[in-house]
Amino acid sequence: MNRPLLGVLLGLVLGALDGSTAWFTAPELRPEVLGIVFGSCTKGLLVGLVTGFAVRKTGSLLRGLVVGTIVALAFTIPIAIMNANYYDNATYYWKIILPGAITGMLVGYATVRYGRRAQPRGA
Amino acid sequence: MNRLSDEALAHLRDVTERPELPGDRYEIHERLGRGGMGTVWRATDRELARDVAVKVMTLPAASDRERGRLQREAHILARLEHPGIVPIHDIGQLADGRLWYAMKLVRGVALDRAVESVSALPARLRLFLRLCETVEFAHVQGVIHRDLKPANVMVGPFGEVLVMDWGVAKVLGEPEEGEPAAPPSAGAADASGGAATDGGAATDSTSPGTVLGTPGWMAPEQAAGRAHTVDPRADVFGLGRILHALVGSEPPRRLAAIVARAEASRPEDRYGTASELAADIDRFLSGTAVSAYREGALEKLGRLVERHRVAILLLLAYVVMRSLLFLWGDR
Numbered sequence: 001m002n003r004p005l006l007g008v009l010l011g012l013v014l015g016a017l018d019g020s021t022a023w024f025t026a027p028e029l030r031p032e033v034l035g036i037v038f039g040s041c042t043k044g045l046l047v048g049l050v051t052g053f054a055v056r057k058t059g060s061l062l063r064g065l066v067v068g069t070i071v072a073l074a075f076t077i078p079i080a081i082m083n084a085n086y087y088d089n090a091t092y093y094w095k096i097i098l099p100g101a102i103t104g105m106l107v108g109y110a111t112v113r114y115g116r117r118a119q120p121r122g123a
Numbered sequence: 124m125n126r127l128s129d130e131a132l133a134h135l136r137d138v139t140e141r142p143e144l145p146g147d148r149y150e151i152h153e154r155l156g157r158g159g160m161g162t163v164w165r166a167t168d169r170e171l172a173r174d175v176a177v178k179v180m181t182l183p184a185a186s187d188r189e190r191g192r193l194q195r196e197a198h199i200l201a202r203l204e205h206p207g208i209v210p211i212h213d214i215g216q217l218a219d220g221r222l223w224y225a226m227k228l229v230r231g232v233a234l235d236r237a238v239e240s241v242s243a244l245p246a247r248l249r250l251f252l253r254l255c256e257t258v259e260f261a262h263v264q265g266v267i268h269r270d271l272k273p274a275n276v277m278v279g280p281f282g283e284v285l286v287m288d289w290g291v292a293k294v295l296g297e298p299e300e301g302e303p304a305a306p307p308s309a310g311a312a313d314a315s316g317g318a319a320t321d322g323g324a325a326t327d328s329t330s331p332g333t334v335l336g337t338p339g340w341m342a343p344e345q346a347a348g349r350a351h352t353v354d355p356r357a358d359v360f361g362l363g364r365i366l367h368a369l370v371g372s373e374p375p376r377r378l379a380a381i382v383a384r385a386e387a388s389r390p391e392d393r394y395g396t397a398s399e400l401a402a403d404i405d406r407f408l409s410g411t412a413v414s415a416y417r418e419g420a421l422e423k424l425g426r427l428v429e430r431h432r433v434a435i436l437l438l439l440a441y442v443v444m445r446s447l448l449f450l451w452g453d454r
């Protein structure tokens with residue numbers, strides 16, 4: 001499977017799983033869990049797509065890890081700030097940023113490790 | 124003092140034995156080595172302004188069979204155009220009747236010496252894979268090497284692997300004129316036990332004479348004097364011996380099983396082709412199941428964990444982090 005597509009699928013699945021953990025980790029948000037899962041899926045999809053595209057030609061797993069983390073942080077930090085301000089609850093920083101970063105790493109690593117590498121132009 | 128005189132003697136011998144190639148295209152320099160039927164010299168091709176290696180029959184009075192072998196080797200080199208086989212450039216005859224041919228000069232070292240500086244097993248196996256590719260190519264062209272051993276494999280400065288010394292190769296479908304099939308002395312069927320090539324004296328080079336091949340490296344069926352009937356599996360045996368030497372004394376079980384299958388005594392117990400052997404090495408390298416080894420459920424689990432180690436660690440990190448956030452997140 002090519003890397004952008006694999007990134008999208010992984011992002012969707014991990015995003016869905018990550019979003020649904022809110023049911024346990026933030027019981028006060030249970031009424032909104034569907035919206036959270038939807039948002040998390042969308043974020044996962046975008047992170048997966050951007051990461052998969054950015055690492056489509058690399059042969060380096062480390063690069064995959066780093067790119068995945070950076071892309072995930074780029075999407076997660078603004079969301080974490082918005083949520084923390086909206087709910088006036090600083091723990092949302094960690095609850096959103098940390099899982100986001102690790103899933104980003106996972107997406108970056110897995111797309112390079114298991115996705116098909118795109119051939120450089122002209123090859 | 125002694126050393127100096129030895130050197131001087133060697134130099135003198137070089138100069139007196141230096142062949143005179145007809146014309147002035149090639150300038151012969153020092154001797155690179157001597158094999159069973161020929162001596163190899165470094166030379167300069169003045170026309171193309173490059174260094175080449177020139178192999179010249181050692182003895183002017185060599186038998187027709189030796190002439191035939193050198194000629195056949197030249198023809199085989201010409202036929203096998205592959206990055207893993209030295210290309211031949213020219214062929215001719217000296218005034219005294221000796222045959223010679225010019226080929227690419229290989230600036231490398233023999234495999235056994237090359238791997239001294241390659242300690243990582245995967246890197247060694249990748250070198251071996253290149254060797255398998257070349258041998259498979261030759262087999263597809265109908266040529267069986269029959270004398271695979273580390274000394275006949277050169278590794279270049281860029282990691283290029285070259286299979287040398289096609290002097291005893293067999294071309295499938297072509298009769299081998301004048302090659303005797305006399306069985307060797309007692310014990311020769313045991314290839315690892317140092318089968319004799321020439322009247323019982325085990326040497327490390329391919330002697331022209333009775334059994335074709337090198338004791339310790341050739342397949343048992345070849346050591347038993349059936350060199351004419353061998354098929355590609357004889358080379359699979361040679362590859363197996365080389366692999367054995369490359370992997371050290373305590374290889375992982377799956378790799379040991381690959382070695383054992385490649386160097387099995389009976390041809391029918393070996394891999395059928397060099398590419399089947401290569402495919403198993405590839406599987407070993409990528410952490411998938413190899414055909415030579417039946418693993419138990421636990422071994423399989425261990426291999427899968429090893430193969431997907433990083434992904435599993437990341438997932439675990441995620442679960443641990445989530446659990447910690449769950450337990451202490453609101454404090």
Ligand SMILES: Nc1ncnc2c1ncn2[C@@H]1O[C@H](COP(=O)(O)OP(=O)(O)OP(=O)(O)O)[C@@H](O)[C@H]1O
Nearest residue numbers: 155156157158159161163176227228229288328329
């Ligand atoms: N193309 C080459 N470039 C550089 N060195 C070479 C080349 N071909 C052969 N040699 C050197 O010359 C030596 C003699 O080679 P040759 O092919 O005649 O026989 P061998 O492999 O040593 O022995 P045998 O033919 O008895 O198995 C080799 O060991 C190698 O070091």
